Every structure is written in C-alpha cells, then in structure tokens.
Amino acid sequence: xxxxxxxxxxxxxxxxxxxxxxxxxxxxxxxxxxxxxxxxxxxxxxxxxxxxxxxxxxxxxxxxxxxxxxxxxxxxxxxxxxxxxxxxxxxxxxxxxxxxxxxxxxxxxxxxxxxxxxxxxxxxxxxxxxxxxxxxxxxxxxxxxxxxxxxxxxxxxxxxxxxxxxxxxxxxxxxxxxxxxxxxxxxxxxxxxxxxxxxxxxxxxxxxxxxxxxxxxxxxxxxxxxxxxxxxxxxxxxxxxxxxxxxxxxxxxxxxxxxxxxxxxxxxxxxxxxxxxxxxxxxxxxxxxxxxxxxxxxxxxxxxxxxxxxxxxxxxxxxxxxxxxxxxxxxxxxxxxxxxxxxxxxxxxxxxxxxxxxxxxxxxxxxxxxxxxxxxxxxxxxxxxxxxxxxxxxxxxxxxxxxxxxxxxxxxxxxxxxxxxxxxxxx
Amino acid sequence: xxxxxxxxxxxxxxxxxxxxxxxxxxxxxxxxxxxxxxxxxxxxxxxxxxxxxxxxxxxxxxxxxxxxxxxxxxxxxxxxxxxxxxxxxxxxxxxxxxxxxxxxxxxxxxxxxxxxxxxxxxxxxxxxxxxxxxxxxxxxxxxxxxxxxxxxxxxxxxxxxxxxxxxxxxxxxxxxxxxxxxxxxxxxxxxxxxxxxxxxxxxxxxxxxxxxxxxxxxxxxxxxxxxxxxxxxxxxxxxxxxxxxxxxxxxxxxxxxxxxxxxxxxxxxxxxxxxxxxx
Numbered sequence: 012x013x014x015x016x017x018x019x020x021x022x023x024x025x026x027x028x029x030x031x032x033x034x035x036x037x038x039x040x041x042x043x044x045x046x047x048x049x050x051x052x053x054x055x056x057x058x059x060x061x062x063x064x065x066x067x068x069x070x071x072x073x074x075x076x077x078x079x080x081x082x083x084x085x086x087x088x089x090x091x092x093x094x095x096x097x098x099x100x101x102x103x104x105x106x107x108x109x110x111x112x113x114x115x116x117x118x119x120x121x122x123x124x125x126x127x128x129x130x131x132x133x134x135x136x137x138x139x140x141x142x143x144x145x146x147x148x149x150x151x152x153x154x155x156x157x158x159x160x161x162x163x164x165x166x167x168x169x170x171x172x173x174x175x176x177x178x179x180x181x182x183x184x185x186x187x188x189x190x191x192x193x194x195x196x197x198x199x200x201x202x203x204x205x206x207x208x209x210x211x212x213x214x215x216x217x218x219x220x221x222x223x224x225x226x227x228x229x230x231x232x233x234x235x236x237x238x239x240x241x242x243x244x245x246x247x248x249x250x251x252x253x254x255x256x257x258x259x260x261x262x263x264x265x266x267x268x269x270x271x272x273x274x275x276x277x278x279x280x281x282x283x284x285x286x287x288x289x290x291x292x293x294x295x296x297x298x299x300x301x302x303x304x305x306x307x308x309x310x311x312x313x314x315x316x317x318x319x320x321x322x323x324x325x326x327x328x329x330x331x332x333x334x335x336x337x338x339x340x341x342x343x344x345x346x347x348x349x350x351x352x353x354x355x356x357x358x359x360x361x362x363x364x365x366x367x368x369x370x371x372x373x374x375x376x377x378x379x380x381x382x383x384x385x386x387x388x389x390x391x392x393x394x395x396x397x398x399x400x401x402x403x404x405x406x407x408x409x410x411x412x413x414x415x416x417x418x419x420x421x422x423x424x425x426x427x428x429x430x431x432x433x434x435x436x437x438x
Numbered sequence: 439x440x441x442x443x444x445x446x447x448x449x450x451x452x453x454x455x456x457x458x459x460x461x462x463x464x465x466x467x468x469x470x471x472x473x474x475x476x477x478x479x480x481x482x483x484x485x486x487x488x489x490x491x492x493x494x495x496x497x498x499x500x501x502x503x504x505x506x507x508x509x510x511x512x513x514x515x516x517x518x519x520x521x522x523x524x525x526x527x528x529x530x531x532x533x534x535x536x537x538x539x540x541x542x543x544x545x546x547x548x549x550x551x552x553x554x555x556x557x558x559x560x561x562x563x564x565x566x567x568x569x570x571x572x573x574x575x576x577x578x579x580x581x582x583x584x585x586x587x588x589x590x591x592x593x594x595x596x597x598x599x600x601x602x603x604x605x606x607x608x609x610x611x612x613x614x615x616x617x618x619x620x621x622x623x624x625x626x627x628x629x630x631x632x633x634x635x636x637x638x639x640x641x642x643x644x645x646x647x648x649x650x651x652x653x654x655x656x657x658x659x660x661x662x663x664x665x666x667x668x669x670x671x672x673x674x675x676x677x678x679x680x681x682x683x684x685x686x687x688x689x690x691x692x693x694x695x696x697x698x699x700x701x702x703x704x705x706x707x708x709x710x711x712x713x714x715x716x717x
Contacts, residue, residue, distance in 0.1 A: 053545055053572045055502045057597035057622050059604065199508060200498070209501045216502065217623040219599060322546045322572065323499065335520040336550030337498040 044233025047362060049355035052232040053322045057216050065223075066234040068139050073241075078134060085130045089163060090120045092127075092245065096253035096416070101386040108406045109264065109413035112257070113387070114250045114278065116420050123392065123421030124246060124274045125156035125227055131242035133160035136223035143167040143222040147211040149176055149204030149270065150347035150394060151183025152421055153227030158192035160225075168192040171210040173202035176346040182425050201340050204270075204350045208324050228271025229354035232325030236355050243277025250416050251281050258414060264289045267418040268397040269368065270306070270347045272354035274420035279366060289367070292357060293401030295343030296370035302331065306341040307370035308353040309361045315370055320358070328355040344373035344429065345393035347421075375400035377433055380423060392421030393429065446538040446566045447591050447614035450489055451649035451670055460666045460706040461489035463651050464699060465542060465675030466682065467510035468493040469519025473527045475688045480527075482692040483678075484537035486699035489671060490615075490651075491531075492569070495524050495543035502544075502571045504626030506676040509683065521547045521556070525563045532564030540567040540593060540614075553581055557588040567591030567614040575604075575611040582611060593617050598638050602645065609646035615670065616648045620655050627657035627676045631664070639668040659705030666709035674702060 044050050052062060072078040086092040095118065099111045116124040129146075136144050144166050148154030154170040161168035170187055174196040177184050187194050200206035208230070215224040229236040229243075254262055265282060267275035269292035282288045297305035302317035308329040311318055317339050321330040331339040331351040343349040360366035371379075376393055379400035384390045391399065398417055409415075423430065454461045464483045468476050480491050496514035500507060521543070528539055541560060548556050548570065560568065568590055573581060575594060585592050591614030596605055598621060609616055618639060621632045635652070642650055652665060653673030662672050678695055685691035 051577055052574070053577055054574070055571055055597070055619075056574055056595040056604075056608070057599050057619060059574055059576075059597075060599045060601055205499065209499055212501045213504075213624045219622050319550070321549060322544075324501065325572070330546070332546070332550065334550070335522075336547035337515060338546075 044237065046236070046356045046359035048320070049326070049328050049358040050233060050236055051327050052325065053327065054232045054325045055216060057219060058232070061219050062232055062234070064139065065135070068135055069234055069238050072135060072138060078138065082131060082134055085134070086127065086245065090126045090130060091118065093249045094118050096250055096257065098257070099387050102383065105382070105386050106403065106406060108409040109411070109415045111402070111415045111417060112254060112262070113389070113417055113419045114246060116246060116274065116418060117389065117391065117395070117422035121152070121156045121159050122424065123152040123156070124243060124277060124418075125153040126159065127245055127277070128227065128239050128242040128273060129153065129156035129160040129225060132223065132225045132238075133164050133166065136166060136225070137164055139223060141221060141223040143169070143218070144225045145211050145214050145218070145222050146170045146225045146227060147204065147207035148172050148183070148227065149207065149349060150345065150392065150421075151176065151180040151187070151425055152347065152392070154192070154194070155183050155186045155190070157225050157227070158187040158190040161192060162190045169214065170194050171197050171207040171214070173197045173204065173206050175202040176204065176207070179429060180346055180425050181428065203341070203346065205324070205338065212324065228273040229276050229356060230271045230324060230326060230352065236326065239273055240276045240280055240356065243273050244280040246274065246277040246418065247279060247281030250278060254414070254416060260414065261285055261288055262416045263287070263413040264291060264415045265418070266291050266293065266398045266402050266415060268293050268348060268394045268420060269309075269353060269357060270295070270350055270394060272357045274418050276354060276356055278416070278418045279360070283365065290360070290365065291401065291405075292366055292368045293397045294368060294370040295345055295348035295397060296372045296375075297342040297344070298373055302333065303340045304342050305370060306331070306343045306349050306351065308351070309357065309368035310370040313370060323352045326352070326355050328352050328358040329361075344376060345397060347392070347394040348397060369401055369404075371397055371400040371404060375404065377430070379403060380430065381434065389419065390423035391419055392423050393426045395420045445589065445591055445614060446536065447490065447540070450538050451615060454489060454670060455649070460662060460669065460709055461651070461671030462487065462662070462699060462702050462706060463490040463492060463653070463671050463673040464488035464678055465492040465494060465673060466678055467496055467507060467514050468524040468527055469496055469514030469517055470510040470679065470682055471513050472517050473519060473523050475691070477527055477530050478688060478692055479682065479695055480531045480537075481534055482696050483699055484535045486696040487703040488537065488699050490538045490540060492540045492542045492673070492675070493524060493527065495521055495541060495547055497544040497547060500544065502624055504624040504676060506627070506679050506683070507625050510679045521551055525559050525565070528560070528565045529563040538566045539564065540569055540591075541565050542569045543571070545570050545573050553584045557584045557590060561588035561590055565590065567593050569593040569595070569617060571595070575607050578611060595619055596642055598622055598632075598634065602641070605642055605645045609648055612648055615651050616642060616646055617673065618642050618650055618652045618669070620652055623654065625654055625676055627680070628655035631655065631661055636668055659701050662702050662705040663709035666706065672702070674698070
C-alpha cells in the first residue's frame with residue numbers, strides 16, 4: 012500500500028491543485044497527546060483550562076479503584092459486557108475465504124460500541140461535578156448512548172445532530188427524546204456530523220463551567236483521542252482473550268469500519284504490539300472518488316482525492332479539504348462514517364504502515380448488509396456493513412488458514428428506512 | 439517578549455495611551471459580500487476613526503463564531519474568497535491607508551498555505567499582526583518563530599477561564615496587543631457586558647504591560663464608555679457585520695459602518711472626559 016507522505020503529492024484525478032506537504036508541522040512524537048505529528052490541542056483559549064482539567068481528572072480516574080469498580084460494574088451489568096466473539100460459520104462457508112469471527116458490539120445496550128465511551132465519560136462528568144453533558148451525533152448511536160448514560164446517572168443531556176442525519180436516523184432521534192435528552196437539529200454546513208460537532212463545541216465554549224462535552228469518537232483536542240480510545244480498548248482486550256481461547260492462536264487480520272475511528276481503534280489497540288496481526292480499517296467510499304463524493308481520508312492509494320494533513324475541530328490529522336484549506340463536503344450512505352477528518356492515531360498508524368486503510372462504496376456496504384443478514388441472521392448497522400464489504404473485496408488476498416476478527420460495531424435497526432428504500436434495487 | 443515599537447499597532451496604541459482614549463478595533467469578515475466591498479468598508483472604518491481593523495479570513499467551520507459571523511463567512515466563501523485573496527485585499531487597503539491591519543483566522547487556511555509562505559506574503563502585503571482563533575501558546579512555537587521573523591505581531595486570546603499562570607504565558611507570546619475575551623462563548627453582540635469583566639481585565643492588566651483589547655459581545659456606545667480605564671481598546675465585530683448584512687447596498691453599508699464607528703469613538707471620548715472629571 013502506498014501512502015502520501017513527506018514530499019509525495021496525493022494523486023489527483025480532479026482539478027484540485029494539491030499543495031506540497033511543506034505545510035506539515037514538525038512536532039516531536041513524544042509530546043503528550045501527539046501520535047507522531049498528529050493530534051494536539053487546537054482550540055479557542057476558553058477551552059484550554061477545561062481540557063487540562065479533564066485530562067487531570069481522567070488520569071486520576073485511571074488509578075482510582077472506586078472509579079474503575081463503578082466503570083466495570085456499569086459495563087457489565089448495565090451495558091452487557093463482555094460481548095460474545097461469535098464464529099460466523101455460514102458467512103465463512105459462503106465466502107470461502109478466511110475463518111471469520113464477529114465481535115458482537117451490536118449486542119450491547121443501546122446497540123453499538125458507543126456506550127463503552129459514554130459510560131466512561133459520563134462517570135468523569137459526575138466526578139468533575141458537571142451536571143450537564145453535551146454530545147454530537149451522526150448516526151445517532153453516540154447520541155442514544157449519551158442520552159442513556161445521562162438518564163442512568165441523573166445528568167442533563169443536550170445532543171446536536173445535523174438535520175440531514177435526523178431525517179435518515181429518525182428512530183434514534185425518537186429514542187434520545189424518550190430518554191429525556193434535548194435533541195437540537197443543526198442546519199449549518201452539510202447538516203451532518205461535522206456541523207453537529209461545531210455546534211456542540213459552541214455550546215461547550217459557552218457553558219463550559221457547568222457542562223462536559225461527551226465527544227463520541229477518537230477526535231478533537233487532547234485528551235479526547237487518547238481517552239476515548241482507552242474506553243473503547245475493552246473491545247480488543249476481550250477479543251484477544253476470546254480468540255486465544257477459541258482458536259489457540261492470534262488472528263491474522265482485524266477488520267473494522269473507520270468514521271472518526273473509535274470502534275476500530277478500540278479493536279486494534281490491544282493488538283498493536285502483535286506485529287503479525289494485520290489491522291484493516293474500512294472507510295466510506297460513498298458514490299465516487301471526487302472530493303465531496305466520499306469520506307475516505309486514508310485511501311488516496313485507491314484514487315480518493317482531497318485528503319491532506321490539516322487542523323479540524325481541535326486536532327491535526329488527515330482532513331478532506333480544498334486547496335485553500337476549506338473543509339470539504341463529504342458523502343456516505345452511512346451517517347456514522349460521513350465525516351471529513353479521521354482520528355489522529357489512525358493518521359499515524361497509516362503513515363507508519365502499521366494499519367492499512369481502504370474504502371468501499373455505498374452500494375458494496377448495502378450488499379454486505381444483506382449478505383450478513385441472510386447468512387448469519389444479524390442485521391448490521393450500515394457503518395459495520397462497510398467493514399464486511401471491505402473484507403469481501405479483499406477475499407482474493409486471503410489464505411484459507413487466515414483468521415479474521417471483524418468488529419460488528421452496531422446493529423441495523425436504525426438503518427431500516429435506508430435498507431427498505433434501497434434493498435429493492437439490490438440483485 | 440520585546441514589542442518592537444516600530445510596528446503600526448504598537449505605535450498606534452502608544453499614541454492612544456498618551457491621550458488616555460479607548461481605542462476601537464473594528465472587525466469585518468473579508469469577502470463579505472465581496473473583497474472589493476470589504477476594501478471600501480475598511481477604508482470607511484478607517485476614515486471614521488477605527489484605530490485597528492481586523493479582517494476575518496472566512497473558514498468553512500468557524501466553531502468559535504456565533505450566527506452573525508458564521509453567515510458572513512458563508513457569504514464570503516460563496517463569493518470565492520481565499521486567504522490569498524484576503525492578502526491581496528490587505529495590499530489594496532494599504533495603498534490608501536496606514537491604519538493598523540490584523541488578520542483574524544482559523545489555523546487551517548494558514549497551515550495549508552504554509553506558515554512561511556503566509557508570513558512572507560502577509561508582511562509584504564502590509565499586514566501588521568495575526569490572530570488565530572484556534573491556536574494557543576502551547577501549539578504555536580513554530581508559528582511564532584516564523585511570524586516574528588517577518589515582523590508580524592502575534593496576538594493571542596485570553597479568556598475568562600484562563601488561569602493566572604496561563605495569562606502570563608499568553609501575554610509572553612503576544613505582541614501588539616492582548617485580546618481578552620469578555621465572556622465564555624462565541625462571538626456575537628449582547629445587550630450587557632458580564633459582571634465579572636472588570637475583574638478579568640484587572641487580572642490581565644496585572645500580568646502585562648501590553649495594550650489590552652477586549653472583545654466578544656461589545657456592540658453599543660454604552661459598552662464602550664464603561665471600558666475606559668479598564669482596557670486600551672474595545673473590539674466591535676458582529677455589530678458591524680450585521681450592518682453589512684442588512685444594508686440595501688454597499689454604499690448604504692459603508693455609511694452605516696461609518697456612523698457606528700463614529701458613535702463608538704464619541705462614546706470612547708465621553709468615557710474619557712468622565713474619567714477626567716471623576717478621578
């Protein structure tokens with residue numbers, strides 16, 4: 012796999028003039044909150060002290076047995092951990108490739124991995140004495156998880172959601188409201204996840220003394236990318252132990268979809284030291300390679316245009332943008348993957364070739380969702396369906412002895428409108 | 439950090455201090471609705487007595503801005519405004535006016551142009567200083583080194599949430615002036631100034647000799663008249679951008695901007711005479 016780095020311009024098929032990479036920041040990899048040159052803390056001054064406070068409280072909580080006991084209790088008895096690692100016998104037989112295991116995060120309370128992080132940060136909000144949480148949501152899964160945790164812990168909750176996403180994930184909007192959260196539609200920009208984050212940050216900067224921003228992915232300013240990863244790393248810890256018990260060996264490949272990148276880094280993190288385990292992140296290829304048609308930030312090698320290192324919403328990472336540094340519109344059938352930047356740790360894993368990234372189309376994801384439904388009896392979220400489609404597209408590269416863990420990050424109830432509307436077009 | 443007294447910003451604030459008069463820093467978004475109109479507006483603001491003009495570089499994701507400046511950014515981007523275009527605008531204004539000019543931007547457009555290329559072009563065009571909304575002292579070492587090499591003032595924001603320790607650090611990284619945000623929140627006009635603003639300004643003052651400009655939520659002559667003695671200047675932004683937004687023509691907008699700045703300057707002078715009357 013080839014990746015843009017240093018002086019190599021990203022191959023471009025459209026008229027966008029790609030700047031030389033001389034804009035890359037020169038920052039030592041050892042700075043806290045940095046993954047190589049990526050990450051950092053690019054926020055208005057008003058948020059700096061709250062970010063330091065969050066970092067401090069989080070570091071204390073990591074070493075606080077009472078906090079950890081409460082976290083473990085909620086993960087087990089409220090969320091339903093550990094989740095199963097299920098051998099996908101009929102999918103494996105149908106594809107005729109590697110042995111495939113599914114990490115069943117879709118079975119968690121609220122229906123996706125997002126609850127792992129929401130519980131952790133909800134407890135931190137309580138510890139900081141903040142009575143209110145603010146969250147953004149794309150597919151609605153993080154919004155539902157935040158609203159759920161807020162209700163469980165007795166916190167107020169406001170969720171920002173692009174109106175485009177509210178329309179396509181109506182079930183989740185209804186769930187958040189049932190749980191007592193205030194859902195505020197965001198009309199600015201592309202009316203999707205990016206715009207919801209802008210609006211959530213505006214709320215946070217205004218109400219910073221009383222509110223905690225419960226960011227839902229490995230995005231934003233330090234400590235969020237590290238902290239959210241740590242809360243999600245339980246996925247990989249469980250999966251590693253489970254596969255060793257079931258197969259007496261490590262997997263050869265891990266597959267996960269990558270929007271901001273929290274379910275994927277959650278699965279990958281425990282395996283980073285296992286050099287023989289290939290980590291594969293699947294992005295949203297949308298409906299074409301041109302800027303505005305996709306949300307593929309790390310798949311320039313497939314001809315997807317417009318990604319360069321830049322700063323968006325607090326962090327330095329690969330960002331889809333035009334030559335003037337204006338953030339590009341994105342497209343994906345999946346609201347949870349429809350975002351122009353990617354978690355900074357993924358940017359670093361990509362540059363280091365420790366993980367590889369590829370994108371699949373809307374259509375491939377839809378077909379994969381139907382396949383999983385009919386072979387395994389599991390309707391996946393559209394996000395997770397991208398990971399399945401990515402595996403299917405790479406079948407020729409597998410050996411029969413290969414062993415895959417695929418993170419089934421969420422269930423598909425929320426996507427039934429989309430499936431119903433588009434399944435008729437499937438063969 | 440030593441402030442080179444030769445910059446237009448430092449010189450102008452020194453003159454203001456000599457008279458004891460509160461300065462007016464006028465913000466407008468460059469390219470709203472066109473760069474040509476912004477040039478006219480900037481000259482109108484300067485003629486009416488604006489002491490410093492801040493030109494906002496439009497950005498697609500202005501997360502520190504309220505609705506008024508968000509809409510201005512959208513209009514500017516719609517008319518094709520780029521950072522390179524804003525620098526051309528600076529050059530154009532500079533041909534007719536010596537008013538101190540500050541570029542007010544988010545980090546990404548500057549980063550994509552390249553810090554060195556940006557700083558060289560901005561200095562060459564005649565800009566005097568740069569303020570980056572989402573850049574704090576911690577992440578700014580390379581940026582400051584490069585801008586200082588081109589004799590551009592680096593203005594940083596101080597906020598109500600900034601600790602004493604941070605105020606010291608922010609002031610040390612700033613030149614030209616220190617921009618104190620009046621309240622937690624995004625940009626936008628408000629009816630009243632926060633009650634804790636005088637305490638914040640006195641706290642900032644205790645850590646720096648730099649001129650202090652206070653902004654966010656300042657729109658009315660009444661706001662300006664109470665700031666005398668607490669700050670060196672007041673920043674007025676969204677109120678001016680609103681005039682541009684609602685004006686029926688560019689000429690009407692320029693007239694409204696002139697009237698706004700004259701009223702604010704008048705209030706600043708009244709505030710001055712009141713201070714002199716009641717020592």
